[in-house]
Amino acid sequence: MIILDLLLLNILVLCAIAAIRVRDLLSAVIIFSAYSLLMAIIWLQLGSPDVAITEAAVGAGVTTMLFIATISKTRRYE
Amino acid sequence: MYKEEILILRVVVRFMMPFIQIYGCYIIVSGHLGPGGGFAGGTIVAASMILYALTFDVDRALDKVPHKHATMLESLGGIWFMSCGIVGLLLGGNFLANGQIGVPLGTPGRLLSGGLVPVIYFGVGIKVAMTIMSLYFSLVEEDR
Amino acid sequence: MLELLQGLANNYFYCYALVLFIIGFYTILSHSNLLKKLIGLNIMQTSVFLFFVALAYVKDGKAAIITGEEGALYTNPLPSALVLTGIVVTVSVTAFALVLLVKLYSYYGTLDADEITMLRGNPE
Numbered sequence: 001m002i003i004l005d006l007l008l009l010n011i012l013v014l015c016a017i018a019a020i021r022v023r024d025l026l027s028a029v030i031i032f033s034a035y036s037l038l039m040a041i042i043w044l045q046l047g048s049p050d051v052a053i054t055e056a057a058v059g060a061g062v063t064t065m066l067f068i069a070t071i072s073k074t075r076r077y078e
Numbered sequence: 079m080y081k082e083e084i085l086i087l088r089v090v091v092r093f094m095m096p097f098i099q100i101y102g103c104y105i106i107v108s109g110h111l112g113p114g115g116g117f118a119g120g121t122i123v124a125a126s127m128i129l130y131a132l133t134f135d136v137d138r139a140l141d142k143v144p145h146k147h148a149t150m151l152e153s154l155g156g157i158w159f160m161s162c163g164i165v166g167l168l169l170g171g172n173f174l175a176n177g178q179i180g181v182p183l184g185t186p187g188r189l190l191s192g193g194l195v196p197v198i199y200f201g202v203g204i205k206v207a208m209t210i211m212s213l214y215f216s217l218v219e220e221d222r
Numbered sequence: 223m224l225e226l227l228q229g230l231a232n233n234y235f236y237c238y239a240l241v242l243f244i245i246g247f248y249t250i251l252s253h254s255n256l257l258k259k260l261i262g263l264n265i266m267q268t269s270v271f272l273f274f275v276a277l278a279y280v281k282d283g284k285a286a287i288i289t290g291e292e293g294a295l296y297t298n299p300l301p302s303a304l305v306l307t308g309i310v311v312t313v314s315v316t317a318f319a320l321v322l323l324v325k326l327y328s329y330y331g332t333l334d335a336d337e338i339t340m341l342r343g344n345p346e
Contacts, residue, residue, distance in 0.1 A: 049113035
């Protein structure tokens with residue numbers, strides 16, 4: 001179980017670094033959505049399914065939609 | 079080419095929407111038995127309506143749930159929560175009192191258990207769904 | 223020294239939460255794009271939630287749902303309730319900040335913090 005945890009945590013840090021290094025804002029938002037989904041899986045591993053289901057609905061769903069709506073109103077590249 | 083892609087997306091979304099909404103309602107109703115509750119279920123129901131607005135048009139989604147009805151239902155959810163709390167005060171207990179004022183609690187694990195908790199989650203689910211839906215709609219159609 | 227390293231290796235979730243917090247904080251301080259700053263703020267908030275959930279974890283413990291079993295180990299449900307409230311605050315803050323970003327873009331025509339400072343000019 002420790003190997004799975006360490007794998008998920010390393011991909012999480014990679015996603016966080018990629019989300020802030022990418023120049024395209026739309027790609028950054030999609031990578032942030034993947035980050036939220038990975039975080040939900042980790043919280044399920046840690047025995048809090050209540051928090052995990054809320055994060056999967058809010059972080060990966062609604063927050064991404066709000067970001068994309070803002071990008072469609074403003075500009076896409078930095 | 080472009081039109082065919084839109085057609086596939088629309089058919090799939092039309093097929094998926096009732097399942098997403100039933101899943102959201104299931105999470106609201108069984109919130110006192112397992113993971114979930116009013117906030118998560120309401121968010122899933124709102125996400126299905128946002129999916130409809132993304133695939134079709136914001137105006138068609140606003141025809142289904144107009145701003146006036148959304149505001150009214152949102153206020154109704156708040157009033158529902160407050161009145162569930164004040165019932166406890168009127169019967170001589172704390173605010174949001176549950177077993178203290180003699181509400182039947184039932185056996186743990188059954189659907190009809192937990193006293194006032196499923197009733198409160200129902201109001202919370204309606205309020206959260208309408209709030210997140212109006213957040214997205216007012217962000218998108220602000221300049222009209 | 224060895225004890226410190228052993229403690230860090232046993233509590234590796236805390237180390238990763240610290241790394242994520244530093245990444246988010248660095249983004250807020252160094253990037254000039256306001257939307258990137260908002261993504262950094264979100265990363266910071268989720269790292270704090272990860273710290274809270276890792277605090278609540280009990281080894282070999284199950285999720286805190288009543289099953290009627292005698293003598294079972296459960297994880298602590300109190301930090302879960304705190305984190306749920308925190309997620310509600312996170313999505314509210316994000317929505318409000320995004321509406322402010324749309325207003326800023328329609329007024330200044332850019333989302334870059336340095337360009338907005340230049341456009342406003344020096345107050346003498």
